[in-house]
Amino acid sequence: MKTVIVVGNGMVGYKFCEKFVAKETSEDYKLIVFGDEPRPAYDRVHLSEFFENQDAKALEMAPAAWYAENGIELMVNERVADINREEKTITTAKNRDFSYDYLVLATGSSAFVPPIKGVEKKGVFVYRTIEDLEGMLSYAAALKAKNPNAKAAVLGGGLLGLEAGKAVMDMGLEPHIVEFAPKLMPRQLDSRSSQVLQLKLESIGLHIHLSKATNQILGDDAIVGMEFGEDDVLDVEMLIISAGIRPRDELGKSSGLKMGVRGGIVVDHKMQTSDENIYAIGEIALYNQMIYGLVAPGYEMAAVAVDQITGKTDNIMAPEIDMSTKLKLIGVDVASFGEPFMPAAKGHSIIFENKTQHLYKRINVSLDGKRLLGGILVGDASDYSMLHQIYLNSMPIPSDPSQLILPAGDGGASFGSAMDLPDTAVVCSCEAVTKGQVCCSVKDDGNETVKAVAKATKATTGCGGCKPMVTDLVNETLKSLGKVVKERICEHFDYSRQELYDIVKMKNIQDYDELLDTHGKGNGCETCKPLAASLFASIFNETANKQDTIQDTNDRYLANIQRNGTYSVVPRVAGGEISPKQMIAMGRIAQKYDLYTKITGGQRIDMFGAKLHELPLIWEELIAEGFETGQAYGKSLRTVKSCVGSTWCRYGMDESVSFAIEIENRYKGIRSPHKFKGGVSGCIRECAEARGKDFGFIAVEGGWNIYIGGNGGATPKHALLLAEKVDKETAIKYVDRFLMYYIQTAQPLMRTAAWLDKLEGGIDYVKDVVINDCLGIVDQLDKEMQHLVDTYKCEWKEAVENPEIRAKYTHFVNSTAADENIEFVSLREQKMPAPWA
Amino acid sequence: MGLKYNASPNVELKANKMIDSILKEYNTTPIENVTVWFKAAAVTKFPKNGGACVKYNEKQIAVFNFTREGKWYACQNLCPHKMEMVLSRGMVGEDMGTPKVACPLHKNTFSLQTGENLNGTLSAISTYPVKIEDGFVYIGFSE
Numbered sequence A: 001m002k003t004v005i006v007v008g009n010g011m012v013g014y015k016f017c018e019k020f021v022a023k024e025t026s027e028d029y030k031l032i033v034f035g036d037e038p039r040p041a042y043d044r045v046h047l048s049e050f051f052e053n054q055d056a057k058a059l060e061m062a063p064a065a066w067y068a069e070n071g072i073e074l075m076v077n078e079r080v081a082d083i084n085r086e087e088k089t090i091t092t093a094k095n096r097d098f099s100y101d102y103l104v105l106a107t108g109s110s111a112f113v114p115p116i117k118g119v120e121k122k123g124v125f126v127y128r129t130i131e132d133l134e135g136m137l138s139y140a141a142a143l144k145a146k147n148p149n150a151k152a153a154v155l156g157g158g159l160l161g162l163e164a165g166k167a168v169m170d171m172g173l174e175p176h177i178v179e180f181a182p183k184l185m186p187r188q189l190d191s192r193s194s195q196v197l198q199l200k201l202e203s204i205g206l207h208i209h210l211s212k213a214t215n216q217i218l219g220d221d222a223i224v225g226m227e228f229g230e231d232d233v234l235d236v237e238m239l240i241i242s243a244g245i246r247p248r249d250e251l252g253k254s255s256g257l258k259m260g261v262r263g264g265i266v267v268d269h270k271m272q273t274s275d276e277n278i279y280a281i282g283e284i285a286l287y288n289q290m291i292y293g294l295v296a297p298g299y300e301m302a303a304v305a306v307d308q309i310t311g312k313t314d315n316i317m318a319p320e321i322d323m324s325t326k327l328k329l330i331g332v333d334v335a336s337f338g339e340p341f342m343p344a345a346k347g348h349s350i351i352f353e354n355k356t357q358h359l360y361k362r363i364n365v366s367l368d369g370k371r372l373l374g375g376i377l378v379g380d381a382s383d384y385s386m387l388h389q390i391y392l393n394s395m396p397i398p399s400d401p402s403q404l405i406l407p408a409g410d411g412g413a414s415f416g417s418a419m420d421l422p423d424t425a426v427v428c429s430c431e432a433v434t435k436g437q438v439c440c441s442v443k444d445d446g447n448e449t450v451k452a453v454a455k456a457t458k459a460t461t462g463c464g465g466c467k468p469m470v471t472d473l474v475n476e477t478l479k480s481l482g483k484v485v486k487e488r489i490c491e492h493f494d495y496s497r498q499e500l501y502d503i504v505k506m507k508n509i510q511d512y513d514e515l516l517d518t519h520g521k522g523n524g525c526e527t528c529k530p531l532a533a534s535l536f537a538s539i540f541n542e543t544a545n546k547q548d549t550i551q552d553t554n555d556r557y558l559a560n561i562q563r564n565g566t567y568s569v570v571p572r573v574a575g576g577e578i579s580p581k582q583m584i585a586m587g588r589i590a591q592k593y594d595l596y597t598k599i600t601g602g603q604r605i606d607m608f609g610a611k612l613h614e615l616p617l618i619w620e621e622l623i624a625e626g627f628e629t630g631q632a633y634g635k636s637l638r639t640v641k642s643c644v645g646s647t648w649c650r651y652g653m654d655e656s657v658s659f660a661i662e663i664e665n666r667y668k669g670i671r672s673p674h675k676f677k678g679g680v681s682g683c684i685r686e687c688a689e690a691r692g693k694d695f696g697f698i699a700v701e702g703g704w705n706i707y708i709g710g711n712g713g714a715t716p717k718h719a720l721l722l723a724e725k726v727d728k729e730t731a732i733k734y735v736d737r738f739l740m741y742y743i744q745t746a747q748p749l750m751r752t753a754a755w756l757d758k759l760e761g762g763i764d765y766v767k768d769v770v771i772n773d774c775l776g777i778v779d780q781l782d783k784e785m786q787h788l789v790d791t792y793k794c795e796w797k798e799a800v801e802n803p804e805i806r807a808k809y810t811h812f813v814n815s816t817a818a819d820e821n822i823e824f825v826s827l828r829e830q831k832m833p834a835p836w837a
Numbered sequence B: 001m002g003l004k005y006n007a008s009p010n011v012e013l014k015a016n017k018m019i020d021s022i023l024k025e026y027n028t029t030p031i032e033n034v035t036v037w038f039k040a041a042a043v044t045k046f047p048k049n050g051g052a053c054v055k056y057n058e059k060q061i062a063v064f065n066f067t068r069e070g071k072w073y074a075c076q077n078l079c080p081h082k083m084e085m086v087l088s089r090g091m092v093g094e095d096m097g098t099p100k101v102a103c104p105l106h107k108n109t110f111s112l113q114t115g116e117n118l119n120g121t122l123s124a125i126s127t128y129p130v131k132i133e134d135g136f137v138y139i140g141f142s143e
Ligand SMILES: Cc1cc2nc3c(=O)[nH]c(=O)nc-3n(C[C@H](O)[C@H](O)[C@H](O)COP(=O)(O)OP(=O)(O)OC[C@H]3O[C@@H](n4cnc5c(N)ncnc54)[C@H](O)[C@@H]3O)c2cc1C
Pocket: A007, A008, A009, A010, A011, A012, A013, A014, A034, A035, A036, A037, A044, A045, A046, A047, A048, A078, A079, A080, A081, A106, A107, A108, A109, A127, A128, A129, A160, A163, A248, A251, A281, A282, A283, A284, A292, A293, A294, A295, A296, A298, A328, A463
């Protein structure tokens, strides 16, 4: 039996083990692994997720037990200190000796810390290990406790530096990025795209300082600032250095292996070092005179080394390594692939830039215009996977290559489907899974969901960047097999929402269990339950009290759950009109229960911080004062926002407030696939922002204009004109029909804007349905809407008057104690939930 | 719920310790280790196919009456995602045959049998055995 010793248990060292034990011949070898860190290998690529949950276990590549189960001897917390090549032994820092037949160096890199005066001060960190992050978290929390506006800087505006900048922001410190070069991500981006990226990052709150050489770090014991020039100082109380990496090549040096001039252990295409029994892989290996600071090439190296050692010597490293990258910063899309900078002699560039939307796209094509050579995407990288594949596989491109990046609809067509890729195209580079493997997994092995394919092939389980493409491939393959990719609600119902809507209505099924027994299977889940609840509400106007355990938590308790498990209370204030008397009553009640109050975007008042058992007490008092539920918790009408209109405004063409109140009272309580909002403006100055709502009315000369399908939120959208200059009754009728039609046909959790976008024929088709009655259903729609309007009930009134319903409002079933874990701190004379550290 | 860190500069350490100590409160208890059967409440106090929270000394235990399966389950009330005491208000359901609860805050789901996080990589929650006797719900603890 031969012994293989692996030095370093990082991502690549682990991958070596995984691939090694998968070999049939692995039983002929003994595998011993040493790791310098106190824990088994973890996913460094997703290190930043540690900020979210501080869950080191969640990042593990495999649990400690995995190594033992596979016959691997893993020794963590034990650094290898020396190699004796003659004797073929290693010595660890604990002074233990082990002999090897093959030695694999996977010692990776450490963060490079430039020799700046003062870097040893407290508050200066690097970003590489879990311990680094733990240190940062506790330092940042202590800082914030002293000074809530504390600032922190990141030295280095590269890929990793920007990720660190995001982490600083998430820790609640004011983030500053300090870069030596005159642009961000100098290795991947050209100047113009860098500028676009900078604008975007600044718009989300990152402060960027370019062309800054740091002379020294200021402070006595702990950092208080960075000095660039004489009078050029940035006050920061914490610094994360992200200035590149340095290979941990001490062992190579001390044992006399061939080294690169600037470090790294030289390997050939077999991953062999200058000693034939010693291999080097990952961020320590100098291949093609380069250190590759990415996991995908590291994994490939691991696979080559495994094959070489176990005798499959024809597997060698590819001569060229793809360094394309997509940045996984949340909120900003950045990607570069192939040759991002193109000397004019080698090819042509096509550039699309729109600074107002922080958008930049550049592709470089060969002089003959036939091949894609590389490119840069900032602001919208949704085309990255496709472009990257076209580049990697030298696929043909359109004769007008600008179509590849122009926004669809502006002369650009979405080009190329994932199915056009050759079978050999590697779609998941982390796990080296090809398009052919994904498709076969669907076709031959019967894996019909992305989840099943991921399990079988490991595709998407690395960085996850390939998920959209793999999803496409799975769906397209299913289609090509003649299997309809059905919009199915979940594993319990083999129907789309619309189909289930019809079933519930036609068969008059009013009970979830009955629906599941007759038309579904299994025991239901958090997807189909609230969906069914919404159907019962939309069709029978059933309140959320009747079948409360199939409701989302907000509907179940008729209140919005907040960060700390307390709830908020929102009474209806139709049209935003509220009398002084009502305000006093609300104020008195809020004060009595010590609630935090805030005016919402929908012109009403939100009261936060109510404990579960207080909800019925608060509502009892509100109802006594004449308030009713505002349904802020439901997927239902929120508010109809209005301007004061002709009642007060000198420009007003009509009474927008009266109309808003009427319409809000008309639609209140109606459950729908998603929440919906309305607005009414008294003239085209549009002070009520009615065109940003699901439905809006604007008073014009000669009547009302009706708009539908608008949206604020993450993807803002202006509403489209449904009808012009109609009288109030007609306006209401059209919107009744539009809403009813939407409620019946939309997919779950789809706002009207997305629905309208997907609807074939779009707004013109809606006009045909609700105005011209092309489907012959308007009478039905009118009747159904009138039924909903006529059967409205205030759910809270129902709840406080019914002792059985009231009984659920206690934190404990067996005690009247309150949840003592709820804690508040004060904020501007009110209260807020105490934050988690 | 929340732990303060706005009192003194080194409360972060304290906060972390408190999280640790809260988490230590909850340990999956196999039925053979049960030393105490705690009489929680009458069966009728728990909604059908839903849950409610039981207080046992300092512990908060979510107890679910999974009527469709005809089974009862108990687990910690604490969601490991944002450390909120909310799981008892979650919806019960089933994932390929595994009974589960979905946290009401962000819909992370956990197996009611093993406690493992089914749709992500959060740490597992602790589960406890439940028995029904004479119309009462009992939860088994080893401490
Ligand atoms: C925050 C962050 C984000 C990243 N994001 C991405 C990304 O999006 N995409 C991407 O492709 N890459 C990314 N990377 C880079 C990626 O993590 C590395 O390329 C990868 O971890 C390299 O693996 P490795 O095993 O070679 O080195 P490492 O993971 O560093 O592992 C080496 C291990 O060896 C140990 N060791 C060193 N010397 C010894 C010794 N003498 N004895 C015993 N043990 C020793 C070290 O302690 C370490 O645990 C990111 C890195 C960081 C830090």
